[in-house]
Amino acid sequence: MNYSQSWLTRPFTERSTQIFLGVLFLAVMVVSVLHLVMPEGSALYVSSYTVTLLGKYLCYALLAVAVDLVWGYLGILSLGHGAFFALGGYAMGMYLMRQIGDRGVYGDPTLPDFMVFLNWDSLPWYWHGFDMAWFAFIMVLLAPGLLALVFGFLAFRSRVTGVYLSIITQALTFALMLAFFRNEMGFGGNNGLTDFKDILGFDLRTDAARLGLFIATGIALAVGYVICRAIVTSKLGRVSVACRDAEARTRFLGYRVERVQLFVFVVSAMLAGVAGALYVPQVGIINPSEFSPLFSIEIVVWVALGGRATLYGAVIGAIIVNYAKTVFTGILPDAWLFALGALFVLVTVFLPKGIAGLLPGLKKKTDDESEAPTSGKEATA
Numbered sequence: 001m002n003y004s005q006s007w008l009t010r011p012f013t014e015r016s017t018q019i020f021l022g023v024l025f026l027a028v029m030v031v032s033v034l035h036l037v038m039p040e041g042s043a044l045y046v047s048s049y050t051v052t053l054l055g056k057y058l059c060y061a062l063l064a065v066a067v068d069l070v071w072g073y074l075g076i077l078s079l080g081h082g083a084f085f086a087l088g089g090y091a092m093g094m095y096l097m098r099q100i101g102d103r104g105v106y107g108d109p110t111l112p113d114f115m116v117f118l119n120w121d122s123l124p125w126y127w128h129g130f131d132m133a134w135f136a137f138i139m140v141l142l143a144p145g146l147l148a149l150v151f152g153f154l155a156f157r158s159r160v161t162g163v164y165l166s167i168i169t170q171a172l173t174f175a176l177m178l179a180f181f182r183n184e185m186g187f188g189g190n191n192g193l194t195d196f197k198d199i200l201g202f203d204l205r206t207d208a209a210r211l212g213l214f215i216a217t218g219i220a221l222a223v224g225y226v227i228c229r230a231i232v233t234s235k236l237g238r239v240s241v242a243c244r245d246a247e248a249r250t251r252f253l254g255y256r257v258e259r260v261q262l263f264v265f266v267v268s269a270m271l272a273g274v275a276g277a278l279y280v281p282q283v284g285i286i287n288p289s290e291f292s293p294l295f296s297i298e299i300v301v302w303v304a305l306g307g308r309a310t311l312y313g314a315v316i317g318a319i320i321v322n323y324a325k326t327v328f329t330g331i332l333p334d335a336w337l338f339a340l341g342a343l344f345v346l347v348t349v350f351l352p353k354g355i356a357g358l359l360p361g362l363k364k365k366t367d368d369e370s371e372a373p374t375s376g377k378e379a380t381a
C-alpha cells in the first residue's frame with residue numbers, strides 16, 4: 001500500500017471499502033425508492049415501520065464497528081460501549097425534549113413533563129444549551145468522548161488489561177445505569193425521555209422525517225466505517241495491531257502504548273455516541289436500560305458472529321443478529337435468547353472467523369491492504 005497517500009483518503013482506494021460503500025449506498029437507495037415510489041398495496045412497498053426498523057439496524061451496525069475498532073485492532077474487549085451509546089442517545093434526547101416546549105402534557109415552555117410531575121422548580125444547569133441543535137450535536141460527541149478520555153487515561157496509565165479491563169468497563173456501564181434510574185438525576189428516571197415531537201423543525205411522526213433519519217444513519221455508517229478504515233490502515237493502526245499482539249515488545253521499541261490505546265478508545269466512544277444519537281429519534285425513547293451490561297455483551301456477540309478485525313464483519317453481524325432477534329421475538333418471545341445463544345455457539349464452532357470468514361478472498365484483500373503486522377517490530381517499517 002502507498003502510505004504517502006492521505007490517511008483519510010487511503011480507504012477509498014481499497015477494494016473492500018469500495019464494495020462496502022457501494023452495497024450500503026445501493027441498499028439505502030433501494031429502500032428509499034421502494035418507500036417513495038411503490039404504492040402501499042404493492043408487495044415491493046417498504047413501509048415507514050420497516051424504514052425505521054432498518055434505520056435502527058444501521059445504528060447498531062455503526063455501534064458494532066466502533067466496538068470492532070477497539071476489540072479487533074487494539075485487543076481491548078470493551079463490555080461497556082453501551083454506556084457511550086446511551087450517553088449519545090441521552091444528549092440527543094435532551095435536545096428533543098427541549099424542542100417540545102409548551103406542547104407537553106403540562107404545557108410548561110421550559111421544563112419537560114417529568115420535571116413538572118416531580119415538582120422541579122427550575123431547569124438543571126446541565127440541561128441548559130440543549131435547546132440549540134449545534135450544542136446538542138457537540139455534546140453527542142463530547143459526553144461519550146470525555147467519559148472515554150477520563151476512564152481510558154486512568155485505566156491505560158495503570159496498565160489495566162485483559163479480563164480486568166473488561167470487568168471494569170462493565171462495572172462502569174452498570175454504575176451509570178443505576179445512576180440514571182434515579183429520579184433526582186434529572187434524566188427521567190426509569191421512564192427515561194420520550195414523547196418527542198420534532199427534530200430540526202421536522203415533525204418526527206411524518207414519513208419524510210423517518211426516511212430522512214434512515215438516510216442520515218446510512219451516511220453516518222459510511223463515514224464511521226471510512227474513519228475506522230483510515231485509522232487501521234495508517235501507521236497508527238499498524239502500531240495498534242502491534243499493541244494487540246505484542247504490547248510489551250511495542251513498549252520496548254519506544255512507542256507510547258497508552259496514548260495509542262487512549263486515542264483509538266476515544267474515537268470508538270464518539271462513534272458509539274453518534275450511533276446512540278441517531279437511534280433515539282427513530283425509536284422515540286431513551287431510558288436507562290440502554291446502559292444494561294447485557295446490551296454491551298450483546299454488542300460483542302454481534303462482532304464475534306460477524307467477524308472480528310474486519311469492520312464489515314461487524315456490520316454483517318449486527319444486522320443479522322438484530323434481524324434474527326426481531327423474528328425470534330415475534331415467533332418465540334420467551335425463547336429468543338436461547339436462539340441467539342445457539343446461533344452464537346454454531347458460528348463459533350463452525351465459523352471461528354465469523355461470517356466474514358466465508359469471504360476469504362475479500363478478507364485476504366483487506367489484510368493485504370492493511371498490511372497488518374503480527375509483531376511490534378514490523379510496526380516500525
